[in-house]
Amino acid sequence: MSARDEILSAIRTRRVKNAPRPARYAPPPPESDLVKQFADRARRTAAEVQILNDLSDVPAAVADILRGKNMEAAIHLPPHSPFAALDWKTAPGLSLESKSPGPDDAALALVPFGIAETGTLVNPARDSAPASWHFRPGLEIAVIHTRDILPHMENVFARIKQSGALPHTINFVSGPSRTGDIEQTLELGAHGPKALAILIVEEA
């Protein structure tokens, strides 16, 4: 017998329990203002959060963030990024890079879903948003629209499944990279971004 058949048959022969499928879990009800809940929870994960009135404010906000961190005035956009179409002249001196970001670079991402319960960004891998870009840079700046903020992880899975074929990877990101592996003391920036800035864009 193959290993597969032997394992499956061992499971079938020994089984005595017949546990019922539990009823669907109802997570704690979301707060009345989902955007506020999302922003609050994201800040708890050590993300920096700003609310912008319009997508056209993104270039200036990016330039500000980089200046505030004394970082080089350069932002990495993946090929086919929807942000390439923005008017970047509103942020003079800022250069756009298309190559993969290094561990001290900054990268910009459009995030299709957010989770209010935990302040989490959800990134299904796609052509315009390579999964590794959420882990390579030193700073990730993530843009999310208020309408894409959903109450719970379950809501996000339902939306991704509705949209058709599943991606190869779905990355849930809550705050910058961290480790407690030395003396159980929190340090940011273990392998992934040392900082995460979230720009929430309000609907017109």
Next chain:
Amino acid sequence: MTASTPQEFPAEAHAALSDETLKVALRRLKTHFALGRQLAFTRYGDMEALREQGRAIRDYALSRLDSLLESFERQVKSRGGQVHWARDAKEARDIILKILRETGAKTVTKGKSMVSEEIALNPFLEANGMHPVETDLGEYIIQLRKEPPSHIIAPAFHLSKEQVAETFRESHTELDPRRSLEERTTLVLEARRMLRAQFEAADAGITGANFLSAEEGAAVIVTNEGNGDLTRLLPKTHIVLTGIEKVVADLDDVSVLLRLLTRSATGQDISSYVTVMLGPRNAKEADGPENFHIVLLDNGRSRLIGTEAEDVLRCIRCAACLNHCPIYGAVGGHSYGATYSGPIGAALNPNLLGVSAARHHTNASTFCGRCAEVCPVKIPLPKIMRYWRAREYASGLAPKAMTFGLGLWAFAAKRPALYRFFSATVAWTLRKLGGKKGHVHALPIMNGWFAVRDFPAPQGKSFHHLWAHRK
């Protein structure tokens, strides 16, 4: 340091008690992990309902393990991934080596995986010409030091930052030997720099899985560092190694278990990264693995099904039972001489290593029950330890003195008059020995027991006596 064996537990535990660095680290478990868990549970609200849901989700999955695994396999294959089944550690190691050889891999980055420790993968890969590199900071540190992990989720928690600095200085010989390594931040950044080069150079990546979902065919990992993701995404081949018991019905069930896992483990509402891995990348995508393999390991798990110990398969490896255990809290993880330590180790090891080899683990318990109280999926850990103790006794593995003593007790207990006579005599003697303070400090042939304890002398009348009087 050479790893100890489970048989050496008593001596190792004794030595650990006087290890000052370990004492500091173990104290931190209470102020960091245990307190963090408590705060996270309070913030959440109805944790009892969440735990009950977690238990029910795992029980449902375990009672349909075969069909869920088949569904998982079908889904992974439909998206171009491959699923391998391994009866034991050797089969799993061979499968992984074969995949690596077929893809021409040499350098292999690794995400944190207890199953990989369980099958002793690294020494095997090294012996076969591969270069495995642990990328979780804690695992990286102990790999450099050639130590086993001392905790399920914090493998290097037993070390001080000075010890880590010393290890980095000895290992990273290409860096300036005069550099300062006093701060934790400096150590983290040095590891970040050293390991980034390894991620970029790796031919294959190996991670574990915290959960598998049957309906979607997903493997899910949680990390805080992002090392699991760079391990998955940068190399050409990604291998997921995990136990067959990790599967649940769907991603909604995973969402519930994630709420329990991170709160119970580190006190976080969610870990920095949760990654749902569904298959290899398609041809036009910029990154992601071209080859995606899942290795499903049995290694004794299936033989627990239908036994009194089967509830241990619900475990989601959060380590809350370690963080709350008075035994683990005194002697640490290395004393156990096994991959899994603490209460969960005591429940798993007799099956993995044999009842005889792991007998010290199941006997090292005060049965205080904290482990079961904090378990996010309500595993009755003391009950399972008792089950293994009963098995040890039944197979005649218990020490002769204990078997003899219990036999004597059983003989008397079945004869009430005899039992009353003996217990009255013993109580009278102990009372005399206890003197004014009411404590017995020593008894013949019981030096071992009395070396670290006093025995309170019986006071007043026996239960039988009082019962007869009240009636």
